[in-house]
Structures are given as C-alpha cells and as structure tokens.
Amino acid sequence: MPVITYRDALHDALREEMQRDDRVFLIGEEVGVYNGAYKVSKGLLEEFGEMRVVDTPITELGFAGLGVGSAMVGLRPIVEFMTWNFALLALDQVVNAAAKMLYMSGGQYNIPIVFRGPNGAALQLGAQHSQAWESWLAHIPGLKVITPGTPYDAKGMLKSAIRDENPVCVLEGEMLYNTRGEVPDGEYLIPLGKADLKREGEHCSIITNGKMVLVALQAADQLAKDGIRVDVVDLRTVRPMDVEAIGESVKKTNRAVVLEEGWEIAGIGAQVVDYIQRDCFDYLDAPVVRVHQADVPMPYAKNLEKAAKPDAAKTIAAVRKVMYLD
Amino acid sequence: MATKKKSDSKADAALYHELLHSMLLQRRFEERAAEAYALGKIGGFCHLYIGQEAVSTGTQSALRSDDYVITTYRDHGQALVRGVPPRAVMAELFGRVDGCVHGKGGSMHMFDSSVNFLGGHGIVGGHIPLATGVGFAIKYRGGDQVCVCYMGEAAVNGGAFHESLNMAGLWKLPVIYVIENNKYGMGTAIERASSIKELYKRGGSYSIADATVDGQDVLAVRETMAEAVERARGEQTASLIEVQTYRYVGHSMSDAASGTYRTKAELEEYEKRDPINLFRAVMQKAGMLTDAEYAKMDEQIKAAVQDAWDFADNSPEPPLEALYEHVLAETASDVLVEA
Ligand SMILES: Cc1ncc(C[n+]2csc(CCOP(=O)(O)OP(=O)(O)O)c2C)c(N)n1
Numbered sequence: 003m004p005v006i007t008y009r010d011a012l013h014d015a016l017r018e019e020m021q022r023d024d025r026v027f028l029i030g031e032e033v034g035v036y037n038g039a040y041k042v043s044k045g046l047l048e049e050f051g052e053m054r055v056v057d058t059p060i061t062e063l064g065f066a067g068l069g070v071g072s073a074m075v076g077l078r079p080i081v082e083f084m085t086w087n088f089a090l091l092a093l094d095q096v097v098n099a100a101a102k103m104l105y106m107s108g109g110q111y112n113i114p115i116v117f118r119g120p121n122g123a124a125l126q127l128g129a130q131h132s133q134a135w136e137s138w139l140a141h142i143p144g145l146k147v148i149t150p151g152t153p154y155d156a157k158g159m160l161k162s163a164i165r166d167e168n169p170v171c172v173l174e175g176e177m178l179y180n181t182r183g184e185v186p187d188g189e190y191l192i193p194l195g196k197a198d199l200k201r202e203g204e205h206c207s208i209i210t211n212g213k214m215v216l217v218a219l220q221a222a223d224q225l226a227k228d229g230i231r232v233d234v235v236d237l238r239t240v241r242p243m244d245v246e247a248i249g250e251s252v253k254k255t256n257r258a259v260v261l262e263e264g265w266e267i268a269g270i271g272a273q274v275v276d277y278i279q280r281d282c283f284d285y286l287d288a289p290v291v292r293v294h295q296a297d298v299p300m301p302y303a304k305n306l307e308k309a310a311k312p313d314a315a316k317t318i319a320a321v322r323k324v325m326y327l328d
Numbered sequence: 329m330a331t332k333k334k335s336d337s338k339a340d341a342a343l344y345h346e347l348l349h350s351m352l353l354q355r356r357f358e359e360r361a362a363e364a365y366a367l368g369k370i371g372g373f374c375h376l377y378i379g380q381e382a383v384s385t386g387t388q389s390a391l392r393s394d395d396y397v398i399t400t401y402r403d404h405g406q407a408l409v410r411g412v413p414p415r416a417v418m419a420e421l422f423g424r425v426d427g428c429v430h431g432k433g434g435s436m437h438m439f440d441s442s443v444n445f446l447g448g449h450g451i452v453g454g455h456i457p458l459a460t461g462v463g464f465a466i467k468y469r470g471g472d473q474v475c476v477c478y479m480g481e482a483a484v485n486g487g488a489f490h491e492s493l494n495m496a497g498l499w500k501l502p503v504i505y506v507i508e509n510n511k512y513g514m515g516t517a518i519e520r521a522s523s524i525k526e527l528y529k530r531g532g533s534y535s536i537a538d539a540t541v542d543g544q545d546v547l548a549v550r551e552t553m554a555e556a557v558e559r560a561r562g563e564q565t566a567s568l569i570e571v572q573t574y575r576y577v578g579h580s581m582s583d584a585a586s587g588t589y590r591t592k593a594e595l596e597e598y599e600k601r602d603p604i605n606l607f608r609a610v611m612q613k614a615g616m617l618t619d620a621e622y623a624k625m626d627e628q629i630k631a632a633v634q635d636a637w638d639f640a641d642n643s644p645e646p647p648l649e650a651l652y653e654h655v656l657a658e659t660a661s662d663v664l665v666e667a
Pocket residue numbers: 402450451452453479480481482483510512513514579
C-alpha cells in the first residue's frame with residue numbers, strides 16, 4: 003500500500019470530493035495562490051479555479067459566515083481556518099449560526115459545511131498558537147467534531163465530512179501534517195462517530211484522540227517491553243462519541259487511562275471518564291487516570307513547553323499507576 | 329396615450345392597495361401580538377416592528393419570489409410581507425406545532441424555505457455574513473437573484489458588518505444591505521454609538537453603492553430599492569441602503585415606548601409621520617381610496633388576524649419527541665458509498 007503524508011491524504015480527499023461534486027468549494031486565507039498555509043490545498047486553485055478555491059481577506063468571522071449562508075442555499079463549503087486558534091473570531095458563526103440553523107428553523111435549513119484547520123500545539127509557538135479546541139466544539143449540539151490521527155483516517159474521514167449534511171469541525175493535528183502512513187489508492191470512506199482500536203492488549207485501555215494517538219502508541223510500545231499490553235482506543239470522532247467502543251475496551255481490561263491534548267477542566271477526557279463510570283463502574287479495578295496539558299497557557303521555553311504537554315512518559319506513568327505497579 | 333395612462337393608473341391603484349394592505353396587516357398583526365404577549369400567550373423576547381412597516385413593504389415589493397430575504401430578531405413584519413402566512417407566524421409566537429418552525433424558534437427565529445425567507449437571527453450582526461454567503465452562492469451558480477439583508481442601525485458598528493461588506497464589495501456579490509435606522513439600539517441613540525451619523529456613507533469604504541431614503545414613505549423606499557435590485561441583477565453588485573425610520577414601541581415587550589432614553593415629545597413628533605397614515609393620505613388624494621374602502625380593508629385584515637390568533641390558540645404544543653428532532657440532519661446512505 004502507498005505510504006503518504008497526512009497532508010497529502012487531506013489534499014487527496016479535498017481534490018476527490020471537489021471533482022465529485024461541483025457544489026463543493028474551498029474558502030479561507032491563503033488557500034489558493036499560496037497553496038495553503040500548510041500546503042494542504044496545493045494545486046487546487048489551478049485545477050478548480052477562483053470560484054471554487056477562494057482566497058479571503060483576514061476575516062474569519064466574515065468568511066465562516068459566508069460559508070454558512072452559502073450552505074443555506076445549496077452549496078457545500080469547506081472553510082479552512084489557518085489554525086483553529088484564529089477560528090475563535092468566527093466561533094459565533096460556528097456555534098450560533100451553523101450549529102443551530104437546522105433546529106432553529108424547525109428542520110428547514112441544514113448546513114452541510116466543513117470547518118477545518120490545524121489544531122493543538124506545534125513547537126514553541128507560545129500561548130496564542132498552541133491550543134486544542136475539541137472540548138469547546140464538542141460541547142455544542144448540532145456540530146460533529148472529528149480529530150483524525152493518521153493519514154488513513156484523515157482522508158477517509160474528511161471525505162465523509164464533506165458528504166455529511168451537517169456542520170463538521172475537522173481538527174487536524176498541526177504536528178501531523180508531515181507524518182506518514184499507509185493510504186490505499188482510490189476512494190474509501192470512514193464513517194464519522196466510529197472509534198478505532200489502534201492497538202490491542204488486555205492490561206489497560208488508553209483512550210485518546212487526534213495527535214495523542216501517536217503518543218499513546220509510543221507509550222504502548224514502551225510498555226510492551228515490560229510485558230504490559232494495552233488497548234489504544236482512538237476515538238477519531240469526539241462528537242458523537244463512540245461510547246460503545248469505550249465500554250467494550252474497558253470491560254475487557256478493567257483499567258483505563260484517558261489521554262488528551264487539551265486542558266483538564268471540562269476536557270474531552272472528563273466526558274470519557276463520565277461514560278466509563280456510567281457503563282463500566284463494576285468492571286473497574288482502579289480509578290481512571292487522566293493525562294492532559296498542564297493547566298496553564300502554553301509557555302514558550304522548550305523545557306517549560308515540554309513540561310506542559312502530555313507525552314509518552316506521562317502516559318506510561320499513568321498506566322503504571324492504574325495497574326498499581328509503582 | 330390616454331388609454332395607456334388609464335391602464336397605468338389602474339395598475340398603480342392595484343399596487344397601492346397591495347402596499348397599503350401589506351403595511352396594515354403588519355400593524356394589526358403586531359397590535360394583537362402585543363395583546364397576546366400581555367396575556368402570556370407569547371413568551372420570551374418579542375420585538376415589535378410598529379412604525380417601520382414601510383421599510384419591509386417598500387423594499388420587498390421590489391423583489392421577485394425567487395430572491396432571498398434574511399433579517400434580525402425584529403422579524404414578524406418581514407416574514408408576513410415575504411408571504412409567511414399570518415397563521416404560521418402567530419402559531420410560532422404562541423410556541424405551537426403549526427408555527428412556521430414548529431415552535432422551535434419563537435418570535436426571533438421565523439424561517440420559511442418555501443418563500444426563501446432565511447430567518448430571523450438573534451445575534452446582532454451575526455446574520456450579515458450569511459447574506460454575503462447567499463450572494464456568493466447566487467454568483468457561484470450564475471443566477472440573477474438577489475439577497476436582501478436587513479439590520480438595525482446598531483449592527484453597523486460591529487465587525488461582522490464590515491467584514492461582510494468588504495467581501496461583497498471585493499467580489500461583487502448581489503446583496504442589498506438595508507439598514508433600518510430607527511435611531512436606537514435598545515436605549516442607545518445612534519449618536520452615542522456611531523462615529524459617523526450618515527451610516528449609508530460606510531458603503532463608500534467598500535466601494536459599494538449607497539443610498540438613503542425616507543423610511544416612512546413606502547413609495548420612496550420601493551423606488552430606492554428597485555434601483556439597488558437592478559444593480560444587483562444586472563451588474564451583480566452590492567448596495568447599502570440606509571432607511572430612516574422609527575419604532576413607535578419599546579425595543580421589546582419589556583420596555584416602555586418612551587420615558588428613559590427618548591422623550592414622549594420626540595415619539596409623538598415621529599408618530600405624525602406614521603407610514604400608514606401618510607400613504608393612506610396619498611391614496612385618498614389620488615382618488616384611489618375612500619374612507620369606506622379603507623374601513624373595509626381594515627375589517628378584513630382584523631378578521632384575518634383574528635383567524636391567525638384562533639388558529640394559533642387551537643394549534644397543539646409541539647410533541648415532546650420534537651425536543652430531539654432536527655439537531656442533526658440525516659445524511660443519505662447512498663452518498664456514503666465508495667466509488
Ligand atoms: C452580539 C449581540 N450583542 C447584544 C445583543 C443584545 N441586543 C439585542 S437587540 C440590541 C439592539 C440592536 O439595535 P439595532 O441594531 O439598532 O436594531 P433594532 O433593535 O433597533 O431593530 C441589543 C444590544 C445581541 N442580541 N447580540
């Protein structure tokens with residue numbers, strides 16, 4: 003199977019979907035002439051023209067709303083945010099317009115739109131450019147929120163997102179664009195709302211999403227050397243969440259670590275733990291432990307940034323803790 | 329020549345009757361809505377349009393049925409003029425299943441896709457980018473429709489307005505932005521909120537054609553709008569129209585018409601230019617309307633509004649199952665099939 007980057011997987015998904023359906027267009031800052039801030043949209047302007055690959059002014063609120071309005075009357079916009087940090091300026095349109103329109107209109111206006119862009123911390127970008135937004139978005143009924151962690155998932159899930167009749171927020175990992183993975187030639191789709199067991203083991207479950215999938219797999223490799231075999235449950239979609247997959251794994255392993263990129267309070271992990279206590283209370287052999295970013299804005303200094311971020315070492319420590327090994 | 333003039337004036341008379349009917353329907357409808365609110369039949373925020381009827385009637389009379397309309401939470405009048413049935417609007421106000429959005433929206437969120445009425449929206453300025461997107465979609469598809477976006481004058485001070493107009497000017501989108509300048513955003517007079525007083529001039533910042541018009545004169549509003557519509561259809565360009573108007577009631581049902589932020593004397597001064605009275609006088613002077621005809625029209629409208637009230641009153645509450653309906657749309661399984 004061909005091995006390609008996460009970036010190219012997203013690119014191929016965009017291109018295939020734009021070829022398939024001429025109602026689909028891409029709009030955002032630097033998506034056209036510049037080929038995308040992260041080069042995801044490389045070559046698309048040339049292939050599809052200015053009407054379908056639209057370079058905007060720096061006007062997130064404006065172009066996000068433009069997308070929603072166009073979706074009300076039959077188009078299928080893909081709105082690219084240069085990063086999700088900047089999408090905060092557009093949150094009114096995501097939350098108050100896109101997510102509510104179908105309900106508020108009594109079922110008359112659904113909004114088939116994709117909001118996508120890089121999410122989470124990269125390296126030493128400081129407080130305003132290093133944030134993981136999934137728990138904010140996952141809070142909102144009317145949105146779907148996906149966080150593909152591998153090239154394979156990125157392509158199949160983005161294609162499904164573009165075909166979905168609802169607003170779908172696609173949180174791409176800023177640090178994932180250059181990662182490589184197997185992606186089959188030709189078309190395939192991955193259903194939204196379905197988790198994926200990325201590693202199988204019987205001693206503990208690591209439940210995670212997005213960029214943290216790679217961290218969990220690193221931790222799993224390390225743990226295996228000590229004979230500790232873990233399930234790595236990749237949620238893939240955080241809204242709607244695959245509650246069954248969580249329960250299935252935890253009922254098997256009886257122990258769980260929940261790993262996420264963002265902050266602790268009201269994080270995705272808090273929701274996962276809630277599902278676990280509801281469905282798996284009698285199966286647990288230890289309290290669930292969470293691994294997440296330190297409860298501070300992201301610092302710049304290398305050592306401080308490292309201390310703030312969740313990583314494989316912290317994940318391993320958490321697994322050992324729930325296994326009462328230390 | 330003489331015959332032509334005669335048939336013209338006949339057409340005029342029919343149009344004038346329509347315009348008067350449209351304004352009077354809004355007025356009578358909202359007078360009863362206020363009554364229903366006092367009786368507790370309508371809940372939540374409820375913003376009446378009384379005094380501004382010539383804006384909705386005048387502007388929308390220049391539209392085609394396949395054009396698009398989008399507005400704010402002050403949307404009852406706009407909905408009625410666009411053709412949402414009074415029954416459906418009243419039932420929505422009453423929170424009933426036969427409302428135009430089945431009780432999910434209420435006063436601020438009327439929608440009706442069958443007449444391209446893209447809704448009442450509750451975040452000040454938030455719907456302006458949506459209109460820009462509708463204009464974009466029209467251009468994308470190569471159509472000659474227009475999208476009309478109403479907003480209060482307070483909305484022009486927010487970023488959404490400026491971002492939207494910039495894109496509409498930049499990309500030449502067929503959107504007509506209509507500022508209903510009723511002089512106040514809640515209790516804040518425009519002079520206390522906007523650095524410039526002639527709001528239409530803001531169009532110039534975005535190379536968008538601008539105009540201002542007396543919003544109490546329905547014919548003047550219609551004419552100004554018709555020019556903007558022509559520009560939008562022909563040249564696919566946007567316009568910004570500032571319509572000078574006034575609301576004769578409080579900002580919403582929860583505040584008095586005058587007393588705190590504006591005086592009774594000021595209100596009474598504006599009431600002298602009630603758009604319905606002004607137009608009625610025009611028609612009477614032109615020999616198009618007798619007192620008896622007016623009284624008859626008024627009676628018919630009152631009966632229609634009573635009918636809407638009775639209909640709403642008898643319409644059931646939405647079923648509890650509706651609570652979880654329309655959060656997400658169904659994606660047809662055949663589009664998820666791989667090629
Ligand atoms: C973003 C936002 N801020 C504040 C409000 C509360 N609010 C509702 S209407 C209003 C005044 C708006 O005035 P204007 O735009 O002139 O419209 P009008 O009510 O006069 O029709 C305010 C402050 C809101 N709905 N949205």
